Amino acid sequence: LRVETEHPYTVHIGQGAVKLLTERYGDLLGAADRVVVIADSQVAELHLDKLLDALKGLEPKVLRVPAGEQAKSVESFMDCHSFLLSENCSRNTVILAFGxxxxxxxxxxxxxxxMRGVPFIQVPTTILAHDSAVGGKTAINHPxxxxxxxxxxxxxxxxxxGDFLETLPENEIRSGMAEVVKHAFISNEGWLDQLLAYDSLEAVSGEELEGHLEKGIAVKAAIVEEDEFEGGVRKFLNFGHTLAHAIEAHLGYGRMTHGEAVVLGMAYALELSSxxxxxxxxxxxxxxxxxxERLKDMPFEELLPYMKKDKKSTAASLNFVLLGAVGQPYIETIPEQRAQAAYDTLRKTIK
Ligand code: NAD
Ligand code: ZN
Incomplete structure (x- = not known):
């Protein structure tokens, strides 16, 4: 699967795909003075052997960073640079993201x-990362x-x-599948029908999951190709996210997974869309x-200030990605009162 941004690249999906690191990217990695793996510590515990096996002969250096969101601190960012400098890395170094x-x-x-930019390769290990690994947005958190x-x-x-996904805990499966469903909502009704028709998330086989991830990546790639720097259609990827970001900020990051918050946000966006x-x-x-049910103990007034701060909203109004039919997202500016009424209706609907 190709992503045709200013600097195009390929996304490879499948069981055993890590072997492509040497088969397809052996030249890039072989020419590097150092190959550095930045690994989520929990993922390293479970899967580093397999990755190192695939990198045999390249003698990669491995830096373990705190698992999950803690990795995105200013301190851990500095730790990475310190590690790269102490290992005498140069502009010729290639970084692998493992987590x-x-x-x-x-x-x-x-x-x-x-050093103003070195090449990097994403080796994602979560379902959610089908979203985050494609599209080129990078970030750490500021306090x-x-x-x-x-x-x-x-x-x-x-x-x-796909092999790495087999150890994902239930809440991370739930989180990642939320973004898969989001990609279906903004693109393709038949696919959405398929996703919502499973008896449960456990009923999705590994092979089927890879197919869904591929579809999700294709949706994201198409949007990113059209609008790499988020001037227009890329905003559609934020379906469900205005409320989700507010919930995450209100509860404190990590109290609810991102995808779980996105599901609440999508329910709200669907309510706003009638x-x-x-x-x-x-x-x-x-x-x-x-x-x-968590919506019940989060009054609208507590979420509103966060929704106003959303990067996608301007000061005086709330901007939402709404849905016409499935596959037809659009942006609408909504007055506070209507936003509140819809929120209260949704809370009443949820039993
Ligand atoms: P994560 O990276 O925080 O990982 C969640 C947890 O799962 C961690 O504890 C981790 O150790 C564990 N884990 C990871 N892989 C595992 C595996 N294979 N087996 C067992 N445990 C595993 O979570 P995430 O949901 O993948 O990513 C969330 C982050 O992605 C957020 O910081 C969010 O801001 C970011 N994000 C970025 C973009 C983007 O476009 N750049 C898009 C969406 C989300
Ligand atoms: Zn998201």
């Missing part, structure tokens, strides 16, 4: 800033805001090995234990 979206965002930002410091910087390749899809979506969310 979920957090390590991908961190490593991409490190790669884009170390005053998530993802506030970052760059647009595309990887040289994404090597997505979409006929809402009932079956709520049913799917309930069956799969997304925390819908």
């Amino acid at each position: 979920g979206g957090a390590v991908g965002d961190l490593s991409g930002f490190v790669a884009s800033t170390f 005053l805001g998530k993802n506030m410091v970052g760059t647009f910087y595309q990887p040289r390749a994404v090597v997505y090995d 979409s006929p899809e809402l009932p079956r979506f709520l049913n799917w969310a309930k069956v799969n234990q997304y925390p819908l």
Whole structure:
């Protein structure tokens, strides 16, 4: 699967895909003075042997960073640079990001800033990373805001090995599948039907999952190709995200997974859209234990200030990505009162 941004690259998906690191990218990696793996510590515990096996002969250096969101701190960003400098890395070094979206965002930002930019390859290990590893947004968190410091910087390749996904805990499966469903909502009704028709997330086989990830990446890639730097259609990827970001900020990051918050946000966006899809979506969310009931203890007034701060909203209004029919997202500016009424209606609908 090709992503035709200013600097195009390929996304490889499949069981055993890591072997492509040497088969397809042996030249790039072989020519590097150092190959540095920045690894989520939990992922390293589970899967580093397999990655190192695939990199045999390249003698990579491995830096373990804290698991999950903690990886995106200013301290861990500095640790990465310190490691690269102490290992005498140069502009000729290649970085591999090994983990979920957090390590991908961190490593991409490190790669884009170390000596003004070195090549990097994403080796994602979560379902959610089908979203985060493609599109070239990198970031770390500032104490005053998530993802506030970052760059647009595309990887040289994404090597997505389905084997790594087998150890994902249930809540991370739930989180990642939310973004898959988001990609279906903004693109393709038949695919959405398929996703919502599974009895449960556990009923999705490994092989089927790879197919869905491929579709999700294709949707994201097409949008990013059209609008790499988010002037227009790329905003559609934020379907469900205005409320999701507010919930995450309000609860404190990590209290609810990103994807779980996105499911609440999509329910809200469907309510605002008066979409006929809402009932079956709520049913799917309930069956799969997304925390819908949490909306009940989050009054609108507490979320509103965060929604106003959303990068996609201007000061006086709330901007949402809404849905006409499935596959037809659009942006609408909504007055506060209407936003509040829809929120309260949704809360009443959720039993
Ligand atoms: P994550 O990277 O925070 O990982 C979540 C947890 O899963 C961690 O504890 C990690 O150790 C563990 N884990 C990862 N892979 C595993 C595996 N194979 N087996 C067992 N455990 C595993 O979570 P995520 O959901 O992948 O990424 C979230 C991050 O992605 C957020 O920081 C978000 O801002 C970012 N993001 C970025 C973009 C983008 O366009 N750049 C898009 C969406 C999200
Ligand atoms: Zn998201």
